[in-house]
Amino acid sequence: MRKLLPAVFSIMLLIICPIMAFCSTDAEVTIEVINQTALVNKCFVGDAIITFNNIELYNENVKFSYHIYDEEGNILVFENERIPFSLQGNVATISLNIDFDKYEQLKRKNKFVVKLDLVDEQNIYWFGDNAHINFKPYYIQYDLNTVSIAKQKYGQVIKNQKGILIMNIVFDITIVILFFMYKKKQR
Numbered sequence: 001m002r003k004l005l006p007a008v009f010s011i012m013l014l015i016i017c018p019i020m021a022f023c024s025t026d027a028e029v030t031i032e033v034i035n036q037t038a039l040v041n042k043c044f045v046g047d048a049i050i051t052f053n054n055i056e057l058y059n060e061n062v063k064f065s066y067h068i069y070d071e072e073g074n075i076l077v078f079e080n081e082r083i084p085f086s087l088q089g090n091v092a093t094i095s096l097n098i099d100f101d102k103y104e105q106l107k108r109k110n111k112f113v114v115k116l117d118l119v120d121e122q123n124i125y126w127f128g129d130n131a132h133i134n135f136k137p138y139y140i141q142y143d144l145n146t147v148s149i150a151k152q153k154y155g156q157v158i159k160n161q162k163g164i165l166i167m168n169i170v171f172d173i174t175i176v177i178l179f180f181m182y183k184k185k186q187r
Contacts, residue, residue: 027136028054029127031064031116033096042100044140048116050085050092057133058087061122064094068103069113076105076112082119100142114140 030053033046052058063082070076085092098114100106116138118127127135 026053026134028052028134029057029118030136031118031138033116033138033140042106042142044096044098044100044114044142046096048094048096048138050087050094050118052087052090055087055090057120057127058090059120059122060084060086062118062120065117065119066098067115067117067128068100068106069115070109071111071113073113076109077103082121111143114142116140 030051032049032051034049035047048064050064063084065080065082067075067080068077083094085094100112100114106112115128118135119125120127127133128137
């Protein structure tokens with residue numbers, strides 16, 4: 001058993017290292033959401049973390065905003081409030097409290113998608129529409145159905161943290177295999 005452990009951990013490292021390299025992002029600018037509360041009564045509350053890995057893309061006229069799409073990807077509301085922010089290092093945090101009830105286009109909608117985006121008012125472009133910027137926006141899937149809300153929340157974790165998920169699965173399988181091997185050796 002003691003001879004087997006180093007071999008198992010070596011194999012795990014050979015599997016995990018390429019996975020982590022594959023999952024790392026080389027995006028110049030990213031938006032992520034933390035501390036997200038449930039989407040209830042057409043309201044979204046959470047903190048957006050904006051990271052500029054290429055600081056040259058930031059200027060004081062870059063603002064945070066969002067677009068709203070229907071389930072098929074058609075634009076419902078493109079122009080929304082523009083929220084100024086300032087960087088601390090290369091990161092900014094914005095507290096969000098978006099009330100979707102104020103939009104007439106959403107009054108009869110129970111499902112829609114919100115794309116968090118940035119707009120550069122100085123150079124006149126949206127980060128999400130600029131093909132020359134490697135930008136990773138954040139999408140909020142809004143669905144009034146409670147089961148869909150839970151699915152969306154866990155879906156974001158799986159989507160944004162694939163490397164950690166894969167490492168956990170590999171680790172869990174390895175532990176189960178080692179347990180059965182240990183039990184078999186005791187017989």
